[in-house]
Amino acid sequence: MTSTILLQQLxxxxxxxxxxxxxxxxxxxxxxxxxxxxxxxxxxxxxxxYIAIYAAALLALPWYLSFPLAVIATxxxxxxxxxAAYKPLRNAPRxxxxxxxxxxxxxxxxxxxxxxxxxxxxxxxxxxxxxVIPILxxxxxxxxxxxxxxxxxxxxxxLYIVFHTKVGKAMRAASKDFETTRLMGIxxxxxxxxxxxxxxxxxxxxxxxxxxxxxxxxxFMGVFPGLKAFIAAVLGGIGNIVGAVLGGFLLGLGxxxxxxxxxxxxxxxxxxxxxxxxxxxxxxxxxxxGEPIIDKS
Amino acid sequence: MLKVNDLHVYYGGIxxxxxxxxxxxxxxxxxxxxxxxxxxxxxxxxxxxxERPRTxxxxxxxxxxxxxxxxxxxxxxxxxxxxGRKVFPNLTVMENLELGAYHQSQKDxxxxxxxxxxxxxxxxxxxxxxxxxxSGGEQQMVALGRALMSRPKLVLLxxxxxxxAPLVVEEVFRTIQTTNEQGATILLxxxxxxxxxxxxxxxxxxxxxxVILEGPGKTLLADERVRQAYLGE
Ligand SMILES: Nc1ncnc2c1ncn2[C@@H]1O[C@H](COP(=O)(O)OP(=O)(O)O)[C@@H](O)[C@H]1O
Ligand SMILES: [Mg+2]
Numbered sequence: 094m095t096s097t098i099l100l101q102q103l104x105x106x107x108x109x110x111x112x113x114x115x116x117x118x119x120x121x122x123x124x125x126x127x128x129x130x131x132x133x134x135x136x137x138x139x140x141x142x143y144i145a146i147y148a149a150a151l152l153a154l155p156w157y158l159s160f161p162l163a164v165i166a167t168x169x170x171x172x173x174x175x176x177a178a179y180k181p182l183r184n185a186p187r188x189x190x191x192x193x194x195x196x197x198x199x200x201x202x203x204x205x206x207x208x209x210x211x212x213x214x215x216x217x218x219x220x221x222x223x224x225v226i227p228i229l230x231x232x233x234x235x236x237x238x239x240x241x242x243x244x245x246x247x248x249x250x251x252l253y254i255v256f257h258t259k260v261g262k263a264m265r266a267a268s269k270d271f272e273t274t275r276l277m278g279i280x281x282x283x284x285x286x287x288x289x290x291x292x293x294x295x296x297x298x299x300x301x302x303x304x305x306x307x308x309x310x311x312x313f314m315g316v317f318p319g320l321k322a323f324i325a326a327v328l329g330g331i332g333n334i335v336g337a338v339l340g341g342f343l344l345g346l347g348x349x350x351x352x353x354x355x356x357x358x359x360x361x362x363x364x365x366x367x368x369x370x371x372x373x374x375x376x377x378x379x380x381x382x383g384e385p386i387i388d389k390s
Numbered sequence: 391m392l393k394v395n396d397l398h399v400y401y402g403g404i405x406x407x408x409x410x411x412x413x414x415x416x417x418x419x420x421x422x423x424x425x426x427x428x429x430x431x432x433x434x435x436x437x438x439x440x441e442r443p444r445t446x447x448x449x450x451x452x453x454x455x456x457x458x459x460x461x462x463x464x465x466x467x468x469x470x471x472x473x474g475r476k477v478f479p480n481l482t483v484m485e486n487l488e489l490g491a492y493h494q495s496q497k498d499x500x501x502x503x504x505x506x507x508x509x510x511x512x513x514x515x516x517x518x519x520x521x522x523x524x525s526g527g528e529q530q531m532v533a534l535g536r537a538l539m540s541r542p543k544l545v546l547l548x549x550x551x552x553x554x555a556p557l558v559v560e561e562v563f564r565t566i567q568t569t570n571e572q573g574a575t576i577l578l579x580x581x582x583x584x585x586x587x588x589x590x591x592x593x594x595x596x597x598x599x600x601v602i603l604e605g606p607g608k609t610l611l612a613d614e615r616v617r618q619a620y621l622g623e
Contacts, residue, residue, distance in 0.1 A: 262485055263492065266478045272440060273476040277489045278464035278540065 101231050102353040103346070108237040110345020111244035112306070114338035115299040116322035117329065118251065119171075119292030121337040124326070125268045126288050129190050133174055133197040135319015137293050138300030139205060141167040142216060142310045145301055149217050156219040164297040171293025172286045180282070205312035216308035240302050247295055248338050255334065260287055268332070317363070324370045330383025339381060344369065391416045391575055392437070392544055397446035399429075399436050406432045407443070408599040414544065414577050414592075419570050421578040421586040421607065423620060424596035430579040431473045433596070434546050437577075438470055439463045450544070465493055469542030473549055473579075475533040479522025483513055486521050486532050490539030499539065506535035509565055527558040534562065538569060545569070548579045563589055583620035587611045595620070 123131040141163045148159035178197040182190050222236040255261040263284045267274045275281050303318055304310050321344060329340025344366060352359045373380060392414040399407040407429050414420045422430050435441045437448050439460040448455040455463050477486050487506060491499035507514040510531040516524060521532055530550055537545055551559040563585050570576050580586035587593055590607035595616065610616045
């Protein structure tokens with residue numbers, strides 16, 4: 094393999110990985126606070142993509158309005174998801190919460206199927222993301238370059254909120270101990286809502302970029318990126334935000350490179366992620382950056 | 391200031407409080423003593439809304455707290471150091487203290503923090519350290535300081551001396567008295583009856599969910615039954 098092809102694949106891997114990372118953040122944030130794998134998280138990508146499509150088609154909004162609208166709407170859906178599917182189960186056994194998450198995921202997918210239909214819709218990719226620029230003898234679509242940049246900007250924004258604001262402090266407190274957080278006079282439900290809001294908005298950003306990369310949107314489009322992002326979150330150490338993005342980059346790079354280096358493996362690309370999941374769970378369940386997982390009261 | 395009437399609290403089938411009453415006047419230190427399992431923590435938990443009574447009322451400045459959410463109750467002007475300290479180990483000492491003043495302005499919080507650091511100079515040295523890395527005594531100081539950060543009208547302390555070395559226990563009780571002298575009203579739950587009765591203006595003895603004895607701290611110190619049952623004489 095020539096070095097230009099390798100470089101091309103590296104760039105593709107980083108770009109794909111950054112998308113996984115962006116979505117993985119939402120898994121890790123919700124897990125950190127509720128100890129729940131929010132299986133409906135992937136479906137938020139689909140929701141965001143459809144909102145962006147309809148905002149452009151029906152309201153004739155330009156992308157710089159339709160994309161933020163989709164992000165906000167998805168953030169609100171995240172809050173609604175918590176209120177409807179998880180909040181009534183705050184004191185229920187963890188397994189009930191997990192089942193509710195799976196149910197919520199099916200519900201979202203089937204609502205989309207009923208109201209929108211299973212025929213894929215084309216995602217209108219704005220022209221400015223279509224441009225191709227030459228870099229080091231390669232021709233690269235700007236979207237491929239923007240994706241990791243957007244991910245890193247959002248990551249640092251989120252880290253600022255979590256580590257340097259009052260709400261972030263309350264989120265970190267709540268991730269350890271609900272009861273004592275309430276004893277600080279903090280409205281716990283509000284903190285949980287904010288957590289869902291932020292995680293879901295990041296998922297929406299991921300969903301929009303995913304839809305620009307693979308511009309066919311259908312009700313199940315979030316399933317695979319969602320699963321991959323979940324694996325990325327576990328790989329990075331679930332509960333750890335930086336770990337989620339790191340896991341995303343590693344998973345994306347690994348997937349692309351394994352296909353580039355061993356072309357016979359191309360069919361097994363998706364299997365690669367699951368092998369990683371099994372290996373991590375077997376040999377290092379806390380992932381790369383995770384702390385030992387402690388049950389919360 | 392605080393008036394608890396005929397409180398009945400259940401944990402499933404367990405009748406944990408069987409008609410507890412107590413009252414705390416402004417400026418006092420009131421203590422609630424009793425053996426393990428008597429219902430002391432349950433009483434505090436019910437005051438702050440973590441447990442709901444089946445019957446009975448908790449009046450705080452004439453407002454009934456039993457229907458309010460915990461965060462609202464705290465916002466009425468109550469600070470609490472819960473049983474087992476419950477500091478946030480993943481936050482720094484300073485962040486723990488700041489959480490105690492979550493609804494205060496930044497300026498008020500800074501003033502209070504300065505005061506807490508004066509009470510516990512060791513916390514100032516450790517302010518940027520993760521609280522989980524502190525010793526038990528230091529963590530107790532964080533829990534105490536955190537409970538005081540909002541300049542609460544009423545401070546609830548659940549066994550602040552538990553598991554501490556005798557010298558540290560003394561320091562904790564001195565601090566309780568100091569804060570009281572500076573205006574804080576305190577409801578102190580203790581198993582260390584001797585120390586608690588010494589600092590308390592008024593005391594209640596709890597046994598299996600009932601108040602079996604009450605009176606000024608000094609009176610109970612001299613009481614024959616108390617001396618036998620709780621002071622080990
Ligand atoms: N979460 C709980 N579930 C069931 N029973 C409890 C619970 N918490 C306390 N109890 C019971 O209630 C009674 C009072 O407990 P507690 O208030 O913790 O006593 P104290 O603080 O005086 O040691 C005890 O009999 C205890 O076993
Ligand atoms: Mg207790």
